Amino acid sequence: MADFIQPRTLKGFRDLSPDQAYRRANLVRALEDVFRSHGYAPIDTPAMEYAEILKGKGGETSDKELFEWTDKGGREVALRFDLTVPLARYVAEHQGKLTFPFRRYHMGPVWRGERPQRGRFREFWQCDADIIGPETATADAEILVLMIDAYAALDVGSVTIRVNDRRVLTGMLDKLGVLDAAVPVLRALDKREKLGDEVSRLEIAEVEGLTESAADRILDLTRKRANDDETLAVLKDAVGDNERGLAGIETLERARELVAAAGKPASSLVIDPGIARGLDYYTGIVLEAQLDALPDIGSVGSGGRYDDLAGLYTKSRLPGVGCSVGIDRLLAALDELEAGGRGAAPAVLVTNPGDERLPEAFRFAAALRAAGISCEVFPDTAKHKAQMRYADKRGIPYVVTPDEGGTFFLKRLSDGATRTCASGADAVGWIAS
């Protein structure tokens, strides 16, 4: 008879405990505050789209990672793998009703059929902010400032944001007469940090039209320098009078200037010509955020400029720039660092004084809540000791016991301080202070 279905979750999918869900909710809330403070408004789109909307956007590889199937009505459908493509569809579809520049943020789950690993899931949340319309370094700088503010608000430790502009490298390749080599070279450069110069060098040298000496030069030019000024000087020299490359460098310089003007510490941003990340659709600046305390968990956020994202859906030219914060990876990192605080516990436990006097407990609890103090009444007439232990385990800082005769006995668990209050108002006052 007892042939139960085994309770389990799908590969790469997972449950969030109250502690984890609490932390995620806090991160989401903090991000929303930051996004709104920059003038961004939320939108929402369906988790599922017509497969044709999603396919072919992030390159062939993201097609492979797509969860797609045929629905019962015979439609080819798929789950979104990011929030940027749905944004492109949204903007193309509703462009007549939108005001540009269009700033929106969007938070929700996305799905990718990758093989799971640490900090890497098949279902995870992204929190995106994008600005559609302006094709300016000003907008690029705005996104950088926004992202710096976002991580500052999240309280997840120090984060390094690295920026680059794809036009710098493509400008360099243009000069070498191998503009088409941009994608494979970017890919090879991306591996450098993990696999070392030699691996990247060989891979670049194999790209059509490139030689080993060209590979050496590319690797040298995109090396990390002591500081941004030095980096920019080297890049400027490398790019020469190539228009595309110069545009990239000017953008980086301008963005840096504006970020500094916004009062952000210089350390919050590093110009790193070696970062190439991102989907194929990035055309200008690209950025990537890493936790300083746990860099090997991967990037915890990224972004960049895409000047032709909605091109598949509309004639209109809809350039944009945006960023994405990966809160699930942040959450995984916080788990490992055992940071991020405990789960949601109310400020006060009102003990259950027995069925007869339970109304007193409810009345007092209501008064606490009215004063803005979260609380709960123990829902069972368990022994007092059990109720205390419950409060201790959940990390509830105060316990209040309604006594006979209308007084209240309070205890602060952190230091064991106790107090008898003549009235509920007294008790509320003591806790509030």
Next chain:
RNA sequence: GUGACUGUAGCUCAGUUGGUUAGAGCGCCGGAUUGUGGUUCCGGAGGUCGCGGGUUCGAAUCCCGUCAGUCACCCCA
């Protein structure tokens, strides 16, 4: 998607060349003490050895499959 490794109580792990009723610490539950918890003492519950199949007189220990996790590739938040 490709390759490799791992899978024993809630958690971290022991489990000898395959051999009788699978162990520990922590946690959990109960009791005593503590003026109402966190200390200390006593007691207790809890394991389909991931799952399925095979080899064997006999498997947590060997083989195959499967599911899940981890790592590398790929890619990325």
